[in-house]
Amino acid sequence: MNKFIQHSILLVMVVMVLGGCDKTGNFPGADVSPYIAIFDLRNLYKGNDLTLSAGSMGGYTGISGTVVSDHRGKNLKSGLLMVQDKLRLNELRGIAIDIGEDAAQYIPGDSVTVNLSGGVMKRVDGLLQVSGVNPSAVVKVASGVAIPVNRVPSTYILANPDEYESTEIVIVKGSFDPAPVAGETYSGDKVVNDGFDNIPFKTLSTATFANDPLPGLANFFGVIDYSADNAGNYTPHFRIRNASDIRTLSSTVTQIPVVITGFMADVEGTPDPNGEYIQFLATRDIDFSQTPYCVVIHNTNSGYQPTGVPVNGWAMGGSRSYKFNLASGTVNKGQYFYVGNSVKLINGVGSTSIANAKWIVSRNTQTTPGDGLGNANPDLLLNGVSLYTDGIAVFQGTTIDKNSIPLDVIITGYNGAILNIAQGAGLRIGNTDWYDVVNPVTLEEQPFYKQGSNTICLLRPSPANVGWFYKLGGIYNARLGRWVKSRSQGTVDLEKTSTLDDLEKEGPVIITGGGTEVRKPTQVIN
Structure with missing residues (x-):
């Protein structure tokens, strides 16, 4: 009896549902939108002029979206109303609609609907647009709609x-x-x-x-x-x-005279207490006795002192940061130079000598403390799979404190006690290809690594003891005083028999007068 009652109730419900259905398949209160996504609209164009109608647009008659054109500045082609939306697959797309002088009535942030029926979609002077639309087909439904920032390289x-x-x-x-x-x-x-x-x-x-x-x-x-x-x-x-x-x-562009281009953190085989070195590139002629600089290496090894966030920034000292003063010697524009181990070997004990390279500072850091900052330390550039943050920075002058801002800086790793904004404790960055003291989109101040958009870092050297030299690549334009192709991490797998050419034969390059790209440090053309 219970099953009979259940089946009867189910039958009645089915009849009620079927009886309430519109034979056309449309449900009351659920009308199909008349607006096609601009992504789909653009895909209808196959290279030939297309007359738009409900038939050619799959039952749709127009679009809805946000205006992005602005004719008040008199720098756009007249008559074009540009509208964008993200209605399909969250893909942002736009379309230009020629409505003549009335296009000037609309400004960015206006929300509009546009009936495109009767219009013709075609390319005009390269730009896909719809012509033949009456200005009355555009209806403004709102204003002041926020347009999300869309940064596009x-x-x-x-x-x-x-x-x-x-x-x-x-x-x-x-x-x-x-x-x-x-x-x-x-x-x-x-x-x-x-x-x-x-x-x-x-x-x-x-x-x-x-x-x-x-x-x-x-x-x-x-x-x-x-x-x-x-x-x-x-x-x-x-x-x-x-x-x-x-x-x-910025109203001006400041040229960075010294850029970091590579480093050897872990030579092939063991031990390697005196095998580390860093490669730099000069973007102009430098006499270090007249314009000195310094290089600071910082790491967050949990066994290094003092521990905790770097309350003194790059100037922590102890075993956390180590400084090399670049106060003598000269280097030419476009020339690589090196700072690091005293033996000047390319890949540890038994490897090729690179004493013929341009060495500005060479010392055994295992036995010699830093120049006014840092204890003697056999392992400045840490290696292995640890993700703790380490960094290399170049500063103008030979004296730094917690507020010093580097000219150039690279960071490896992301974790560890590295930032406390409330304390003003962290590693300061400069305006480089990777980092920005002011967020370039929000314009908020972000002077430290891991603050705001300053999150780019290199992978930590790994695996251990294989002799990988980390080459950073990129293109630096000396005329513009900036990187025009940002650096990225590359690996040169060195052998014991490798030579200096293996470190210097590939990027970064310097562009000098006339647009010449110079790939060798001794071939700069002014």
């Missing part, structure tokens, strides 16, 4: 501009190449480098900011457009929309 834009068309993007830490001269303005065709690649940068002479002076370093918000070359091919360029798209980070 220039390499991504150049490789696949279609993904970024008609969306707001930001080029972070951009500088002009060549470096601006006094009084140079935005007007015309320029080139900007963001540490990844060079991208063309266009400002119309009619732009309201065309006569503003160029900054040394800045974040640039804007959109992608295209230029035609002599063969009629279209290549992407970047346009800011108005002066508020410029976030100046």
